[in-house]
Each structure stands twice: as structure tokens, then as C-alpha cells.
Amino acid sequence: MMRLSRICLSAVLPAIFPFVAGAQNLNPTVEVSRQYRGSLMELDKPSVEMAVPDSVLQFNLQFDYSVFDSPFKGAYEFRPFLMDMDIAPGYVDARKLYLRTGAGYTLHPELDFVWSPVRNDKFRLSLYAQHRSYVGKYRALGLETEGGVTGIVPDGSRFSGHDLVTEAGIDGSFDWETGVLDFRTGYYGTALKDTTVSRGYNAFDMNFGIASKQMAGNHFVYDAEAGYRYAEDIFTYTGLQKDRMSEHNLNLDVSLGGAFGSGHSFLLGIGLDYASYGGVFDSDAGNVTLGPRYLYSSGRWNLDIGAKLAFLFRSNGPDSPFMMNMAKGQIIYPDLNISFAAVKKYLDIYFAAGGGPDINTYSSLLASGRHITPLYNIVSGAPLLDNTVERVSLSVGIKGNIASRLRYDLSTGYRNFANAPLATVAAGPDRLYPGIAYDAWQMFFAKLDFAWVSQDVKIDGWLQYQSTDAARRNAALFAPPALAGKVDFQYNWKERIFFGVGCGFSTARYGSLSGMAVPEARSLKVPAFADLGISLEYAFTRKFSLWIKGGNMLDMTIQYTPLYSESGIYFTAGICLNL
Numbered sequence: 001m002m003r004l005s006r007i008c009l010s011a012v013l014p015a016i017f018p019f020v021a022g023a024q025n026l027n028p029t030v031e032v033s034r035q036y037r038g039s040l041m042e043l044d045k046p047s048v049e050m051a052v053p054d055s056v057l058q059f060n061l062q063f064d065y066s067v068f069d070s071p072f073k074g075a076y077e078f079r080p081f082l083m084d085m086d087i088a089p090g091y092v093d094a095r096k097l098y099l100r101t102g103a104g105y106t107l108h109p110e111l112d113f114v115w116s117p118v119r120n121d122k123f124r125l126s127l128y129a130q131h132r133s134y135v136g137k138y139r140a141l142g143l144e145t146e147g148g149v150t151g152i153v154p155d156g157s158r159f160s161g162h163d164l165v166t167e168a169g170i171d172g173s174f175d176w177e178t179g180v181l182d183f184r185t186g187y188y189g190t191a192l193k194d195t196t197v198s199r200g201y202n203a204f205d206m207n208f209g210i211a212s213k214q215m216a217g218n219h220f221v222y223d224a225e226a227g228y229r230y231a232e233d234i235f236t237y238t239g240l241q242k243d244r245m246s247e248h249n250l251n252l253d254v255s256l257g258g259a260f261g262s263g264h265s266f267l268l269g270i271g272l273d274y275a276s277y278g279g280v281f282d283s284d285a286g287n288v289t290l291g292p293r294y295l296y297s298s299g300r301w302n303l304d305i306g307a308k309l310a311f312l313f314r315s316n317g318p319d320s321p322f323m324m325n326m327a328k329g330q331i332i333y334p335d336l337n338i339s340f341a342a343v344k345k346y347l348d349i350y351f352a353a354g355g356g357p358d359i360n361t362y363s364s365l366l367a368s369g370r371h372i373t374p375l376y377n378i379v380s381g382a383p384l385l386d387n388t389v390e391r392v393s394l395s396v397g398i399k400g401n402i403a404s405r406l407r408y409d410l411s412t413g414y415r416n417f418a419n420a421p422l423a424t425v426a427a428g429p430d431r432l433y434p435g436i437a438y439d440a441w442q443m444f445f446a447k448l449d450f451a452w453v454s455q456d457v458k459i460d461g462w463l464q465y466q467s468t469d470a471a472r473r474n475a476a477l478f479a480p481p482a483l484a485g486k487v488d489f490q491y492n493w494k495e496r497i498f499f500g501v502g503c504g505f506s507t508a509r510y511g512s513l514s515g516m517a518v519p520e521a522r523s524l525k526v527p528a529f530a531d532l533g534i535s536l537e538y539a540f541t542r543k544f545s546l547w548i549k550g551g552n553m554l555d556m557t558i559q560y561t562p563l564y565s566e567s568g569i570y571f572t573a574g575i576c577l578n579l
Contacts, residue, residue, distance in 0.1 A: 102547070102574020106136040106567055110574070118172075125172040128186075133164040137567040138194060139557055158567065161194040163370060169205070175213075179222075182209045192370050194564070196237060196433065201366060203231035203247075217261045224254040231363055237375050245279040245374070247362045257293075265295040267306075275361045280374065281384060282317030285325035285359040291335060300344065304337040310357050312387055322377060327387040327419035327438065329357040334392065347400035352413075358388040360421065365436070369423075369561040376426050376435025386438040389418040405452060412446040422470055422477040424511060425524060425562055434562045437477055441470035461487035471510055478511035478526060478562065500535040500549075529556045537576075548573040 096116050103109040111131040118125040137158040169186020184207045192199040209225035229249040236242040250272065257267030269291035276284045293306030309332055314325040333355035340349045362385060365372065377384045397411030417440060424437040444467045451460035463485035471479040486504035493499075509526040535549035548571060552558060555568045 097577065097579040099577040099579075100574065102572050104548075104570060104572035106570045107134070108551075108570055108572045109133050109135075110572065122176070123172070123174050125170065127168075127170055129166075129168040131164075131166050133162065134566055135162040135164075136160070139565040139567060140195075141557070141559070141563050141565060159195050162192065164191040165189075177213075178215070179210060179212050182225075183207065190366070190370055194371065196375065197235055197371075197373050199233065199235040199370070201231065201233045201370075203229050203363065205229045215259075219259055221257050221259050221265065221267065222255070225252075227251045229363060233362070233366070235373070237373065243280045245277060245281055245362065248276045249361050249363055250274045263296055263298045267291075267293045267295065269293065273359055273361075275359060277362060281322070281324065283315065283324045283385075285312075285314040285361075285385070285387070287312050287357055287359050287387075289356070293335065300341040302337075302339045304335075306335040308333040308335045308354075308356050312357055312359070314359075322381075322383045324383045324385045325359055325387050326383065327357075327389050329387070329389045330391060330418070333390075342398075343400070346402070347398060349396075349398050351396045353392065353394050355390045355392045357390070360385055360388055369434070371561045371564045372423075372434055372436060376424070376433040382435075382437050386419060386421070388420045390420065391416045391418050405454060407451045407453075409449040410447070412444075414442070414444055416442045422479070423509075423562055424476050424478060432563055434564070437474065439470070439474040439477060441468055441473055441477075443468045443480070456492055458490045459488065461485060476511060478509045478524075481506040481509050481528075483507045496539055498535075498537040498539070501533070502535075503530055503532045505530040526559050526562050527557060529558045530554055531556070531558055543578050545576045546573070547576060 096119070098112065098114045100112040101110065109131065110133070111129065113129040114126055115128075116124060116126040138161050140157040140159055165188075167186065167188045169184060171182070171184035171186070173180060173182045175181070184205070186205050188203045188205065190199070190201045192201075205227065207225070207227040209223075211223040212219075212221055227250075229247070231247045231249070232244060233246075234242065234244045251274075252270075252272040254270045255267055256270075257265060259265045269289070271289040271291070272286070274284075274286040288311045290309040291306055293304060295305075296303040310329050311331065312325070312327075312329050316323050334353040336351075336353040338351045341347070342349050365385065374384050376382075393413065393415045395411050395413030397409065397413075399407075399409035399411075401407045419438050419440060421436040421438050422441070424435055426433050426435060445464065446466075447462065447464040449460075449462045452458070463483075465483055466480050467482065468479050470477045484504075484506040486502065488500065488502040490498060490500040506529060508528045511524050511526075531551070532553040533549060533551045534553060535547065537545055537547040539545040550569065550571045552566070552569055557565045559565050
């Protein structure tokens with residue numbers, strides 16, 4: 001379901017996977033911001049904004065750092081802010097041109113560009129471009145078999161490769177007295193090469209959205225967004241011929257209803273997520289949802305009570321090697337959010353219940369990890385794509401602030417999946433292949449988001465504990481880490497020098513090896529890690545600054561995707577222009 005407090009509509013961004021942690025916390029107030037950001041497959045991030053250097057404070061950033069929101073990504077989803085800062089193109093501020101670019105060793109070239117040639121009270125048009133790459137050595141990771149011990153360990157060797165991501169397009173918005181229209185069209189592409197695969201992925205996106213503005217008294221409420229992507233993935237695996245997979249992906253979300261001056265609202269949400277595939281896999285999958293909801297806001301109470309009806313459908317072509325998207329849902333899911341302001345403006349107590357299915361598109365698979373390949377599924381005989389079915393999610397928590405400086409959100413809860421993906425590894429005749437596998441599992445969790453903001457110092461981060469039975473139910477799955485988190489610190493001296501330190505960490509993840517080369521299960525481990533980064537920026541003027549940052553300063557073997565780790569410590573330096 002969509003947030004009524006904003007319209008979020010754009011192309012699919014490379015680091016976002018469309019699983020939402022539990023039920024969404026919807027705000028019954030209907031309003032639309034001119035700020036335009038997000039993605040078609042956007043997941044909700046914690047409300048605490050992150051501390052970033054001065055040059056990028058002029059724009060919104062999108063950070064990939066939460067390990068909870070997706071049951072698939074586990075610990076290797078998150079990256080510290082020093083390593084993965086993505087601007088949201090089109091954000092309107094007092095400037096017309098923004099350019100941030102840099103490179104270093106090992107080679108991590110990056111570029112952020114936004115130009116807004118047309119901006120006024122009613123209409124805005126922006127052109128944007130972004131590039132992130134890694135070109136260099138990877139640490140070769142393989143099986144350790146001496147002494148009967150099996151595990152994923154560095155063998156001391158390296159192999160060359162690259163991983164390039166580029167995004168560019170046009171976005172804009174037009175608003176009038178009672179509503180706002182947003183649009184975006186663009187390109188997203190990746191180029192990847194390693195010892196297993198050479199891949200070129202190209203996607204073209206179109207997205208539109210329209211929503212009513214907040215008004216006093218009784219009125220009709222509407223909020224709709226639609227997006228379409230065409231993508232083609234051309235890949236060549238070692239020992240196999242070149243192949244391709246195409247994807248058509250259509251998304252539609254509509255919310256209609258009435259808002260009444262007494263604080264009552266009645267809404268009906270309608271959603272469609274449809275994907276059609278061709279090439280090496282020939283299949284279709286879709287999910288249609290209906291969500292009637294009643295909202296009430298008065299005094300200290302905010303109620304959002306509803307239900308979600310979901311209908312999954314699919315078809316598999318006669319030439320498809322696997323039956324995909326076979327998992328079935330339960331049709332009816334809870335959709336409940338209740339909050340109580342125990343201390344107004346300082347402490348809220350909340351409860352949420354939710355659930356639902358997701359068709360897990362091919363685009364979202366590559367967004368979660370570009371090294372994850374269909375070759376795993378060929379080796380293991382498992383489906384490449386299947387539906388996530390979350391039977392129920394429950395969470396209770398408190399959030400608020402202390403003296404308007406320390407902000408926090410502490411929650412605990414439970415999630416139960418009838419079917420959901422996790423990372424896994426299969427053994428082929430001569431190498432290992434990372435992939436995903438699907439099974440039923442459940443999770444208990446506790447999470448803390450926090451931030452401290454003062455004039456000179458900013459600290460924010462999160463910590464999470466999670467306990468699952470995924471490895472017990474299916475030993476081939478890598479269970480999420482028991483403990484993970486990240487902390488970012490920034491100090492600024494007289495708005496001239498900005499110094500930052502960030503560290504994300506994860507405990508080990510455990511699983512087993514499966515595949516035709518290993519008839520029996522063998523214990524595997526993705527080791528624990530701490531990903532430490534530093535940054536320094538000097539602002540000569542408000543329009544020009546120099547910056548440098550370093551990543552993986554502890555030189556650890558960090559596997560965001562099992563079996564893949566960049567070479568180690570790196571530094572990137574560059575310039576920033578705000579004109």
C-alpha cells in the first residue's frame with residue numbers, strides 16, 4: 001500500500017529490494033510533498049536521516065544499509081554511508097546544477113549529476129545521471145577441504161573483474177491547487193565480469209504519479225502511481241553459450257476514498273505487480289491486491305485498520321526449464337497500525353500487523369546482488385524466481401526523542417514466511433555458484449534505530465538482533481546474521497571541514513553446500529566482518545569543495561554476496577560543485 005503522506009515514484013534503483021519489514025506505518029493525514037524521490041521497488045527506510053558531508057547535504061540521499069527489511073539480503077545488503085551514497089535526482093533546492101565526481105585506488109569511480117533547467121512554483125524539470133563502479137581485483141574464495149574441514153575461506157589468490165552501474169534520465173513534477181503530478185523516464189544499466197559470468201544488463205523505465213493535496217473538511221482522496229520497465233540481460237557463463245533473458249514489468253498502485261473533518265477516513269487500495277519473461281526463461285507472474293482500510297486520528301490516538309486481499313497468478317511456457325513463481329498465498333492478510341502518543345511530541349507507542357506476497361521480479365533479484373546468477377539454479381535444479389509469501393508479521397515498539405536531540409525507534413516482533421528466499425551456494429563440476437533458494441522459515445527480531453544531532457556533531461545508526469530457524473529447516477540456506485548494525489559519526493568544524501567515520505558489521509552466517517558435485521551437505525560459513533570507512537571534506541566556498549573517503553579500512557574479507565569480495569582497502573577523492 002502507498003503512503004498517503006507523499007508520492008514516491010521513480011525508476012528501479014540498483015541497491016533496493018522490494019521487501020517491506022512488517023506492516024507499513026501509514027499516516028492518515030493526506031498531503032503531498034513537492035520533493036520527488038524513491039523508486040518503483042522502494043522499501044521503507046528508517047525515519048532517522050543519516051549524517052553526510054556538507055556537499056551532499058544539498059540533496060536527498062538514498063542509503064542501502066538496513067539488514068531487516070529484506071529476508072533475502074541478510075547482512076550483505078548494507079553498506080556504510082561512506083561507501084554507497086546515492087542522490088535522489090530531481091530534489092529541488094536553491095541551486096540549478098550539482099556535480100560530484102571522484103576516483104581513486106582501488107578504482108571506484110563515481111559520478112552524481114543533477115541539472116534543473118526549469119524550476120518555478122508550479123513546474124520543475126531535472127536531468128540526472130549517476131555512476132558507480134568497481135574495477136580491479138576480487139579475492140578468490142573457495143572450499144577448504146584439508147583435514148575434513150569445509151568452508152568458504154580466502155585462498156590467497158586474486159582474479160580481475162569489474163562491476164559498473166549507470167543511471168540517467170529526466171524527471172519532473174507539476175502541481176496545482178488541489179493536486180500534484182510526478183513523472184520520470186530513464187535508463188539503468190550494469191556491466192559485470194568475473195571468473196563465472198560476463199553480463200550486460202540494460203533497462204528502460206517510465207513512471208507517473210498523481211495525488212490529491214491535503215485539504216480541510218470533507219473531501220475526496222486519490223493517490224495513484226504507475227511504472228513500467230523493459231529490461232534485457234545478456235550473459236555468458238564459463239563453458240556455456242551466450243544467452244539472454246528479457247523482462248516486462250508493470251506496477252500499478254491506486255488508493256481512493258473519502259476524508260472527513262471529524263478525523264475519519266475510508267480508503268480502498270488497488271495494486272498490480274506483473275512481470276513477463278522471455279529468452280532462457282519463459283514465464284509470467286502477477287499479484288493483484290485489494291486493501292480496504294479505515295483510518296481515525298484524534299488526540300493521542302492514530303488508527304489504521306484494514307485487510308489485504310492478494311491474488312497470485314502465473315504461467316510457465318513449454319520451453320522454460322523450471323516452473324517459477326509456484327508458491328501460493330493465503331489470500332487474506334492483516335493490515336493494522338495503531339499508535340498512541342504517550343508523551344506528545346516525545347514518545348509514541350505503536351503496534352503493527354501485516355503480511356502479504358511478492359512475485360520477486362528478475363529486476364529485484366539483480367538489484368539484491370548482481371553476482372547472483374541463474375547458473376546456480378541450473379546446477380541445483382531449483383527455480384530462479386518464486387513468490388515470497390509472508391503469512392504474518394507482528395511488531396511492537398516505542399519511538400520518540402529526548403530534548404529534540406536524541407531520536408530513537410526501538411521495536412521487537414515476529415515474522416512467519418510460508419515461502420521466502422535466502423542466499424545459498426551450489427557446487428558445480430569445477431566451481432561454486434552463489435544463488436538463492438526458497439523455503440518456509442520464521443524470525444524473531446529486535447531492532448534499535450537511533451540518532452543524535454547537535455550543531456557540530458551528528459551520530460546515527462542501528463543495531464539488530466534476529467533469530468531464525470532457516471538453517472534448521474533447510475541447511476542449504478544461509479541464515480541471516482544473529483547480530484548486525486552500523487554507526488556513523490560526523491563532526492564539522494565551522495562549516496568548513498567535515499570529518500566522518502562509519503562502520504557496519506555483521507556476525508557470521510552459516511549454511512551448507514548443495515549441488516551435483518557434493519552429494520552430501522557440508523557445513524559452510526560466511527565469516528563475520530566490520531566494514532570501517534572514513535571521510536574528509538574541505539569546503540573552499542559554498543560552491544566548491546574537495547573530498548576524500550576510504551573504505552574497508554580494516555582490510556577484511558567482506559562478502560555482501562557469498563563468494564565475492566573486493567580486494568580490500570580503497571581510497572576515493574574528488575570535487576563537488578554546487579552552482
